[in-house]
Amino acid sequence: MHISASSTLAEERIVTAALLVIGDEILSGRTKDQNIGALAEHLTNVGIRLREVRVVPDDEADIVAAVDALRRRYDYLFTTGGIGPTHDDITADSIAKAFGVPIVLDERAEKILSDYYAAKGLELTPARLRMARIPSGADLIENPVSAAPGFRLGNVFVMAGVPSIMREMLQCLTPMLETGAKLLSVTIPVNRPESEIAEIFSAHQSRYRDVQMGSYPLLRDGRPASDLVLRCSDQDRLREAVDTLKAALGV
Amino acid sequence: MHISASSTLAEERIVTAALLVIGDEILSGRTKDQNIGALAEHLTNVGIRLREVRVVPDDEADIVAAVDALRRRYDYLFTTGGIGPTHDDITADSIAKAFGVPIVLDERAEKILSDYYAAKGLELTPARLRMARIPSGADLIENPVSAAPGFRLGNVFVMAGVPSIMREMLQCLTPMLETGAKLLSVTIPVNRPESEIAEIFSAHQSRYRDVQMGSYPLLRDGRPASDLVLRCSDQDRLREAVDTLKAALGV
Numbered sequence: 001m002h003i004s005a006s007s008t009l010a011e012e013r014i015v016t017a018a019l020l021v022i023g024d025e026i027l028s029g030r031t032k033d034q035n036i037g038a039l040a041e042h043l044t045n046v047g048i049r050l051r052e053v054r055v056v057p058d059d060e061a062d063i064v065a066a067v068d069a070l071r072r073r074y075d076y077l078f079t080t081g082g083i084g085p086t087h088d089d090i091t092a093d094s095i096a097k098a099f100g101v102p103i104v105l106d107e108r109a110e111k112i113l114s115d116y117y118a119a120k121g122l123e124l125t126p127a128r129l130r131m132a133r134i135p136s137g138a139d140l141i142e143n144p145v146s147a148a149p150g151f152r153l154g155n156v157f158v159m160a161g162v163p164s165i166m167r168e169m170l171q172c173l174t175p176m177l178e179t180g181a182k183l184l185s186v187t188i189p190v191n192r193p194e195s196e197i198a199e200i201f202s203a204h205q206s207r208y209r210d211v212q213m214g215s216y217p218l219l220r221d222g223r224p225a226s227d228l229v230l231r232c233s234d235q236d237r238l239r240e241a242v243d244t245l246k247a248a249l250g251v
Numbered sequence: 252m253h254i255s256a257s258s259t260l261a262e263e264r265i266v267t268a269a270l271l272v273i274g275d276e277i278l279s280g281r282t283k284d285q286n287i288g289a290l291a292e293h294l295t296n297v298g299i300r301l302r303e304v305r306v307v308p309d310d311e312a313d314i315v316a317a318v319d320a321l322r323r324r325y326d327y328l329f330t331t332g333g334i335g336p337t338h339d340d341i342t343a344d345s346i347a348k349a350f351g352v353p354i355v356l357d358e359r360a361e362k363i364l365s366d367y368y369a370a371k372g373l374e375l376t377p378a379r380l381r382m383a384r385i386p387s388g389a390d391l392i393e394n395p396v397s398a399a400p401g402f403r404l405g406n407v408f409v410m411a412g413v414p415s416i417m418r419e420m421l422q423c424l425t426p427m428l429e430t431g432a433k434l435l436s437v438t439i440p441v442n443r444p445e446s447e448i449a450e451i452f453s454a455h456q457s458r459y460r461d462v463q464m465g466s467y468p469l470l471r472d473g474r475p476a477s478d479l480v481l482r483c484s485d486q487d488r489l490r491e492a493v494d495t496l497k498a499a500l501g502v
Contacts, residue, residue, distance in 0.1 A: 056303055086466040088466060195382075205339075
């Protein structure tokens, strides 16, 4: 049996998070989001439960409303998108507004950008300097790819939308996160369609109410099959639920 | 110049939509969503503006709250996921609860499933029959892939989560939709980084406030470049904004 994350104490607390994806290009279908899946996988691996995702347009009122709702409801809120040098990049201003703090030309960010462009022999234009506008009181998040930093304000972490930059920022900010009980998971592949194992599976869920059980249909070698996924933060309990389910299904 | 949708009258009304993606497997990162991008692209092509997306877990209270918020705020709400035969498929029950209507064994859906399984020489088990439980008063949405239908209740369209089935259902339900002014778009590729064209671009946005302008950074032949995207439902106005921007940028 492969258990996909290391063991933790069952009494560790649950740490929750939400993601806000900001950008007209995702909603128009022009750009296909890759950040939801990447963040979800990363948070699961470090022991944080992603509980909700929202995608909103480049509209200040929409961003402020979503930030306000999500940062209060979850331990952490992550955002992606809208922190570049052009006029449609309004995430930093929207976050400042949501927190009721001024947005300032951040000296640390200005130094980072100034060094980066100087090393390339390029001028620090007003547009480039716009990326040093950061809400007052925020910590910076390093951007090892293209310098312009993200930032953290309270429990909100603001990252770039470009997937390669977002992934690097996520690595850089992870040490700032308090993590909790990891949700361990085991997948049981079954070569029968969901509808043939649904009754056994449902009875099993009733028996193990503390283990989350989900069923995902797929084609395996061209035939309808199912992946049964069991999730629990207690390794012994998970192992028992998996063993008894396999016995009940005869797999 | 390539304009990516056909011309429409500027005075046509704006039709808006939201998408609710339902499923623990998306939030855990186990399954990477493909439906947001597919729906976004389809709606843009038929003249409906996708304004918001949410992803929530297989939790009735979360689903009901999101359905209630989104169906009131937008002309249409689409959902994906949670309509299979297993105990974790709770979308139909949650939609019935959100609308305050009973969920019933739908005779039309029962006939579809009964015919489908009979043709395969398979029994219509209670688990399979579960997929005929539909909120009272709903219209069915055809599923050409695996029979079990989706449904429409009021302005809410409920589809399967498996991407191939979702896309077929989307084709089948499109004739039920009222569509509006198409948002036309033109992409101008520029071989300069965003930070070098930001000032001209921002001035152009101020001049054409009725044209949405977004800038998307990318690497082209290994060098920082930008795609500038202009969107407007009036073709002549869009063409003018594109031509004058190209002239200003010298491209």
